Amino acid sequence: MKVLITGGLGFIGVNFTKFFLGKYKNDELVIVDKLTYAANKKMLDQFKNFSTFSFYKGDISDYSFLEKVFRKEKFDYVINFAAETSVDKSFMDEATFFETNVLGVINLATLCLKYNVKRLHQVSTDEIYGDLDVSSDYYFKETDSFNPKNPYALSKAQAEEFLMMYHKVHGLNVTISRSTNNFGKYQASDKLIPLVINRALNNMEIPVFGDGKNVRDWIYVLDHCKAIDLIIKNGKSGEAYNVSSHEPHQNLELIKFILQKMRKKESLIKFVEDRKIHDRKYAVDTSKIEKELGYRHDYDFEYAIDLTIDYYRGK
Numbered sequence: 001m002k003v004l005i006t007g008g009l010g011f012i013g014v015n016f017t018k019f020f021l022g023k024y025k026n027d028e029l030v031i032v033d034k035l036t037y038a039a040n041k042k043m044l045d046q047f048k049n050f051s052t053f054s055f056y057k058g059d060i061s062d063y064s065f066l067e068k069v070f071r072k073e074k075f076d077y078v079i080n081f082a083a084e085t086s087v088d089k090s091f092m093d094e095a096t097f098f099e100t101n102v103l104g105v106i107n108l109a110t111l112c113l114k115y116n117v118k119r120l121h122q123v124s125t126d127e128i129y130g131d132l133d134v135s136s137d138y139y140f141k142e143t144d145s146f147n148p149k150n151p152y153a154l155s156k157a158q159a160e161e162f163l164m165m166y167h168k169v170h171g172l173n174v175t176i177s178r179s180t181n182n183f184g185k186y187q188a189s190d191k192l193i194p195l196v197i198n199r200a201l202n203n204m205e206i207p208v209f210g211d212g213k214n215v216r217d218w219i220y221v222l223d224h225c226k227a228i229d230l231i232i233k234n235g236k237s238g239e240a241y242n243v244s245s246h247e248p249h250q251n252l253e254l255i256k257f258i259l260q261k262m263r264k265k266e267s268l269i270k271f272v273e274d275r276k277i278h279d280r281k282y283a284v285d286t287s288k289i290e291k292e293l294g295y296r297h298d299y300d301f302e303y304a305i306d307l308t309i310d311y312y313r314g315k
Helices: 011-023 041-047 063-073 094-114 151-170 192-201 221-234 251-261 287-293 301-313
Strands: 002-006 028-033 053-057 077-080 119-125 174-179 181-183 206-209 215-220 239-243 248-250 269-272
Touching: 002 011, 002 063, 011 028, 011 041, 011 221, 028 063, 041 053, 053 063, 063 094, 077 094, 077 221, 094 119, 094 151, 119 151, 119 221, 151 174, 174 221, 181 192, 181 221, 181 301, 192 206, 192 251, 192 301, 206 251, 215 221, 215 251, 215 301, 221 239, 221 287, 239 287, 248 251, 251 269, 251 301
Parallel strands: 002 028, 002 077, 028 053, 077 119, 119 174, 174 239, 181 215, 206 269
Antiparallel strands: 215 248
16 A cells, blocks of 8 residues: 655654554555645654655645656555644735645645545644634534634635535545644644743743633644544545544643643743634534544543653653
8 A cells, every 4th residue: 555645744744654654564655745844854864764655845736746746656545734734824825825725635636536546635624613602612513614714724624625526526535634733742833832832941931812711622643643544544435524632721721731830930921912813712523533433532631741841842
């Protein structure tokens, strides 16, 4: 079996690549990554030690480049992690987000059909549903309508809609995972948890948008990798699956928890002007993946936070 992982040197992609190489030792793995700021170039050197591993530097929005890779490698499965993901940056550079997150997905879908790929898996986000009031006890279901509130989420939603159209019209074998916020090793330093840890290590101010009461649901990245593996192997074609470990925390509450773990003072916290558009709460219903695929997360939240802090401390 030969698998293409696009964006395989990004945060979730690099964790999934390690997971895959450890679990599927006899299968061939190819990474395509354009090596942006979020790519973990050091891990590439480690991956190159595996005889079953290959790498191409390139952009999934470049159809000509991508087709050369598909024609040469003849993949059985394609897993798309490649994406622009920064909400703040999406308001300043919308075109780049839609080139990668929509056009790139169109290219992958077109080539998967052309070269008879068995399954394309799209890694999406819970942000496509929009947000909830902080006091709401509702959990978004896979059948709920999309209501994205920022260019990043809109681009991911449009990519999903295109894939579902291709599934219905052309029979594309596609599955989708919609995950809550990931954390763990190898995450880019501009994301919340590594930002808090790194600033705390250097006794620097930690910015908190608005009142800090925005709620995010967190999942350790290796639990997400496990879910993706399950969906690719056993998920139904044309279906999306919510993925979460049900660990909702207010941003301010989470930051204080990390500071306590690191024995740092809360005086490092500095409240700053809120984003113009800042989703209040995300929450998803995961009964579908649990009932259909038997998914259960493995990592306790506090233990996973300890592992993450240790990683950024260099332990």
